[in-house]
Amino acid sequence: MSTALTISQRAELGALLIARMATLEEEIAAQEGEGGRVAAAAELLDDSRDGGGQGExxxxxxxxxxxxxxxxxxxxxxxxxxxxxxxxxxxxxxxxPIGMARLQAKPWTRHCVACERDMELGQSTPPRL
Ligand SMILES: [Zn+2]
Structure with missing residues (x-):
């Protein structure tokens, strides 16, 4: 069975995905902390008539x-x-094959450039899964 990628390309993409996952997990943790602080501030503002909507x-x-x-x-x-x-x-x-350059930019993509463009334009049939 032919594969699209060499073992070293897979390893490179795996490293990219793991690094991206770590970044996203940090971002989510930071955002949830920030969201919590904003929610607390919004509750404090409920007592005043100004600014409550902005906090929301x-x-x-x-x-x-x-x-x-x-x-x-x-x-x-x-x-x-x-x-x-x-x-x-x-x-x-x-x-x-999706192409290594595209995979390096978006390792999680399931579609080649042409198919993704078609989907964005709504011209292709949905993939049969
Ligand atoms: Zn395609």
Missing amino acids: AERAVALQRASQAHGELERVRDALARLENPGFGLCSTCGE
Whole structure:
């Protein structure tokens, strides 16, 4: 069975994914700490008539950032789980190699540039899984 990547390329991508995972975990921990502080500040502001709405908005932004980081962490973990799979590095839509440069930039991607562009334009059929 042919594979898209050499062992050393897989090792490189694995290292990138592990580093990204560590960064995301730190970010999430920092954001959750920040979100907690903002929530506490918003509660204090409830007593005053000014600024309560602003605290609520800041809290919503912090929560949104945290949920984006959680989503990316899921993709990174998923990619690490797939890394030993022979299909890793092949587009899950067309089966062509995704390309090392693209994988280095986005190791968790499942699609080649062409298929991702098609999906963004809404022109391709959804992948059959
Ligand atoms: Zn493709």
